[in-house]
Amino acid sequence: MTSVVIVGSGFTGxxxxxxxxxxxxxxxxxxxxxxxxxxxxxxxxxxxxDVAGGLVDARFVTVPxxxxxxxxxxxxxxxxxxxxxGHTLSYTDPEHRTRSVSxxxxxxxxxxxxxxxxxxxxxxxxxxxxxxxxxxxxRDHLLEQLELANIDDDDRRIRARRTVVVVGASYSGTELVxxxxxxxxxxxxxxGFDPNEVKFVLLxxxxxxxxxxxxxxxxxxxxxxxxxxxxxxxxxxLKEVHPDYVVLSDDSRIDTRTVAWVTGVxxxxxxxxxxxxxxxxxxxxxADLRVPGHPDVFSAGDAAAVPDLTQxxxxxxxxxxxxxxxxxxxxxxxxxxxxYGKPKDYRHSDMGLVVDLGPHYAVANxxxxxxxxxxxxxVARMYHLYAMPRAVNRWAVGLAYLTDVFFDRSVVSVGLSTxxxxxxxxxxxxxxxxxx
Numbered sequence: 521m522t523s524v525v526i527v528g529s530g531f532t533g534x535x536x537x538x539x540x541x542x543x544x545x546x547x548x549x550x551x552x553x554x555x556x557x558x559x560x561x562x563x564x565x566x567x568x569x570d571v572a573g574g575l576v577d578a579r580f581v582t583v584p585x586x587x588x589x590x591x592x593x594x595x596x597x598x599x600x601x602x603x604x605x606g607h608t609l610s611y612t613d614p615e616h617r618t619r620s621v622s623x624x625x626x627x628x629x630x631x632x633x634x635x636x637x638x639x640x641x642x643x644x645x646x647x648x649x650x651x652x653x654x655x656x657x658x659r660d661h662l663l664e665q666l667e668l669a670n671i672d673d674d675d676r677r678i679r680a681r682r683t684v685v686v687v688g689a690s691y692s693g694t695e696l697v698x699x700x701x702x703x704x705x706x707x708x709x710x711x712g713f714d715p716n717e718v719k720f721v722l723l724x725x726x727x728x729x730x731x732x733x734x735x736x737x738x739x740x741x742x743x744x745x746x747x748x749x750x751x752x753x754x755x756x757x758l759k760e761v762h763p764d765y766v767v768l769s770d771d772s773r774i775d776t777r778t779v780a781w782v783t784g785v786x787x788x789x790x791x792x793x794x795x796x797x798x799x800x801x802x803x804x805x806x807a808d809l810r811v812p813g814h815p816d817v818f819s820a821g822d823a824a825a826v827p828d829l830t831q832x833x834x835x836x837x838x839x840x841x842x843x844x845x846x847x848x849x850x851x852x853x854x855x856x857x858x859x860y861g862k863p864k865d866y867r868h869s870d871m872g873l874v875v876d877l878g879p880h881y882a883v884a885n886x887x888x889x890x891x892x893x894x895x896x897x898x899v900a901r902m903y904h905l906y907a908m909p910r911a912v913n914r915w916a917v918g919l920a921y922l923t924d925v926f927f928d929r930s931v932v933s934v935g936l937s938t939x940x941x942x943x944x945x946x947x948x949x950x951x952x953x954x955x956x
Contacts, residue, residue, distance in 0.1 A: 522551045524854060525609065525623040526592075527599045527790070529557035529585055531565075531840055532821030533629035534909070535847025536854065541591040543855040551858060554621065556595045556611055560585050563652065564908055566840050567917065569692060569876070571655035573699025574706075574929045578652040578936075580916040588910055595621075599630065599790055604814055625816050625854055628794075628803065629847070632785035632822035632838055634944050641761035646779040647942050649692055657942035658780060660933040662700060665777050666707050666718070667933070680764050680775035682718045687758055688782035689724035690732065691839075691875060694741060696782055697722050698878035701748050706929045721751045721774060724783075728754070732837075733873060737883045740892050744877050757783075781944075785838055787823045799825035799835060807865035809850050818854055820846035820866070829867045836868060844907070874900035879924075 524540065526533050537555050544551050561582040570576040585594040597611035597619065608622045634648040647661075648654050662684065669681035684704075686697045697720055708715030722745065728735075729742045729752060745752050753768075758779075760767040765775045786801040796811065797804045802825040804812065809826065811817040820826055822838040826846060836842045849866045856863040872886040874896070882896040884903075891899060901921055908914045 522624045522858060523622065524551060524553045524625040524627065524858075525621055526553070526555040526627040526629060527557075527609070528629040528631050528788075528821070528823070529555060529559060529562050529594075530629060530631040530821060531562070531843035532631075532847040532850065533557070533627065534562040534583070534585070534589070535844055536627055536629060536820075536850040537589050537592045538909075539848050539851025540854050541589065541851075543851060543860055544858075545591060547860045549858065549860055552593070553591060554593045554595055555585065555589065556597050556599055556609075556621070557585070558596065558598045560594060560596060562588070562909070564904075564913070565650070566691075566907075567904060568649050568652070568655045569695035569699045570920075571652060572649065572658040572696055573703045573878075574659050574931070575699065575702075575924055576917055576920045578656050580913055580920060582652065583908075583910045583913055600793075602626070602628075602790070602794060604794070604817065607816070623816075625857060626818070627850060627854060628790070628811075628817065628819040628823060629821045629850070630788035630790045630823050633788055634781065635784045635786045636781070636944060639758050639761060642758065642781060643944055645761045645763055646687075646758075646781040648944055649696055649780065649782050650785075651942075653937045653941045656934075656937040657939065658696075658700070658778075659703065660935060660937065661939075662703065662778055663707060663931060663933040666704065666711065666713075670711055670713060676775060677764075679719075680777050683721070683774060683776040684719070684778045684780070685721045685723065685758075685766055685774055685776045686780045686782060687723045688780075688784065689722050689726060689729045689752065689754070690782075690784070691730065691873075693722065693724070693780070693782035694730055694745070695876055696780060697750055698745070698748060698876075700780075701750060702878045703929060703931070707931045710928070710931050716749060719751065720749065721753060721776075723753050723756050723758070723768070725757050725769075726754060730875065733875065733883065733885070736890060737875075737885060737892070740883055741875065741877065744881055748878065785822055791823050802835070802838075807867075808853055808863050809846065809866055810853075816857070818850055818857075820850050826866055829865060830870075836866075840907075841871070841873075842868060874903050876900045 564581040599611045602609045665681040704718040705715040821843045825835045853863040874884040882900040884896040884899045
């Protein structure tokens with residue numbers, strides 16, 4: 521039987537598997553589709569800031585593969601090596617056993633990992649926002665620090681516990697800082713301290729906040745941040761990270777116990793092992809999403825440098841919008857390579873963007889119509905409910921949004937994610953087994 525193996529269950533791999541399975545079922549094709557991933561769900565990453573801010577439960581942003589992908593065999597494991605000539609790959613299962621799989625078509629959608637730099641202490645003391653473990657940890661850690669500040673008797677430690685440093689003023693970093701701000705405001709009201717005593721610092725080496733949204737919306741975003749008491753420092757990044765303070769690139773010091781690193785992504789480590797041409801850490805592919813020189817291998821999403829046919833010479837950015845649409849084209853083109861349907865090149869039609877800026881505010885430009893405030897908030901939330909690929913998840917997130925209108929956020933540290941669970945390396949693969 522012909523076999524198709526998809527590596528990764530992110531937006532691209534998930535959409536590819538779903539579209540491919542539907543296409544093959546239409547033709548009663550005898551094809552075995554397998555999807556290999558370290559996790560058994562598709563993670564709706566745009567809502568991770570909402571998870572960190574205590575607005576949405578982590579379960580609501582995970583779409584189970586088992587009941588969302590009809591006709592697809594899901595395999596838990598991390599792919600470690602690919603033999604392109606021999607048409608095989610090896611993966612490690614959750615119990616650290618190595619297994620091998622053969623394939624007739626291979627789809628490489630392993631996604632991306634947090635882009636780290638050689639900054640002393642960064643990997644040890646900072647946390648990212650690529651997984652539910654990281655989002656839950658950031659929420660719990662911030663609340664714990666606020667609780668400890670309430671009983672501490674050292675002014676310097678109190679200030680450090682009530683200071684949060686977020687690095688990265690793009691989509692995720694900006695949404696994260698405003699959601700944590702909203703959580704801290706609620707915590708202050710319920711714990712009995714002045715919420716204004718909690719300081720938030722947003723760093724970025726860029727000259728503007730969210731330059732990708734344009735000058736007009738970018739200025740509105742920055743004004744919202746100022747209004748909410750966020751100290752925005754541009755042209756700066758981290759130089760050192762310590763357990764209770766950070767040193768910035770201008771040698772200034774900030775006492776803090778909470779550091780979030782949300783500066784961007786690079787292709788998964790598997791891509792480097794392939795020995796194939798890359799661009800900016802991403803695997804080079806053709807417009808039809810095939811890997812040059814390997815007609816049976818396809819790739820897209822954050823791990824691939826997909827040419828942007830609307831802007832010759834450029835590649836598509838690693839965004840959820842591109843990942844979802846590329847996944848659908850992938851499914852179509854893999855089916856076409858097996859003789860079912862016709863292939864097409866990936867051509868992106870920009871439908872705009874949405875940026876949720878916490879309570880009562882957002883910015884959006886659907887179809888190039890600039891919106892802000894409540895209208896943008898409505899559009900942002902409706903977009904996420906539309907883009908969520910499972911009705912149960914849409915229902916749960918919708919209820920969370922409705923609850924947020926009438927009730928305060930829950931201020932509780934549930935302890936489901938430890939500091940080790942939320943390490944960059946752990947969140948990007950299979951965690952090491954814990955000692956009994």
